[in-house]
Amino acid sequence: xxxxxxxxxxxxxxxxxxxxxxLDTSAGQEPxxxxxxxxxxxxxxxxxxxxxxxxxxxxVVVPPEEGYGLYNAELVETVLLSQFPDPSQVEVGARFGVxxxxxxxxxTVTDIVGDRVTFDMNHPLxxxxxxxxxxxxxxxxxxxxxLAHGHVHTPGAH
Ligand SMILES: [Zn+2]
Numbered sequence: 001x002x003x004x005x006x007x008x009x010x011x012x013x014x015x016x017x018x019x020x021x022x023l024d025t026s027a028g029q030e031p032x033x034x035x036x037x038x039x040x041x042x043x044x045x046x047x048x049x050x051x052x053x054x055x056x057x058x059x060v061v062v063p064p065e066e067g068y069g070l071y072n073a074e075l076v077e078t079v080l081l082s083q084f085p086d087p088s089q090v091e092v093g094a095r096f097g098v099x100x101x102x103x104x105x106x107x108t109v110t111d112i113v114g115d116r117v118t119f120d121m122n123h124p125l126x127x128x129x130x131x132x133x134x135x136x137x138x139x140x141x142x143x144x145x146x147l148a149h150g151h152v153h154t155p156g157a158h
Contacts, residue, residue, distance in 0.1 A: 001139045003052050005037025008152050010138030011049070016131045023125065031137050038150045042067050045132055052136050062130040071127030075105070078118045090117055 003009050010031040015024040026032050034040040036049065044066030048058060064070050081087045090109060098105045098121055105121035112118070146153050 001053060001141075003036050003049050003136070003139055006142050006147055007036045008138075008140050008142045008146065009034055009036050009049060009136065012135045012137055014133045016133075018129050018131070020131075023128075023130075033138075033152045033154065035142055035146060035150060035152050040151055042130070044130070045134070048132075049134070049136070054136050054139055056136045058132075058134050060130075060132045060134065062132065064127050064129060067128065067130045068123040068125040069127075071122055075121040076110070076118065077121070078116050081112070081115045081117050084117070 001007065010033045012026045012031050013024075014022070014027065016022055032041075036046065039046070042062060044062030045060060047066070048060040048062075052058065081090060084090050090112065092109050092112060094109045096107055096109075096119075098107045098119075100121075106123070107119040107121045108124065110118050110120045143153070
């Protein structure tokens, strides 16, 4: 069975950056399962998997535009520490959710100078060229419910 829209696909993957540094891997865990054609994974990887089948392995280089987006300097803001609900929790590297319009961002605190806190709402992998090594380990038809929901139902999830 080939990977097309509406299939549930199981992959093992290793993700590295341009320098070869390991960013993420499914090694030692269950394979990642996703619904193909539903935008569950980044476009560059989803497109590369189209038509593949169980046993196929592929190396995919995904530019930021097809990954987590270009780095956007406008998504960096500086605010007063007192604007945080719990200033004691604010430290460099801390992450928190920010609602902006109908978008939800994960912000990372990047700098604290005096009472001013700078945070970055870019995805941590924005601007990064992604190198995926992928092995396709399963392809199956999605259930009607999964197709209706637009995502895979793992055992125990609703
Ligand atoms: Zn669902």
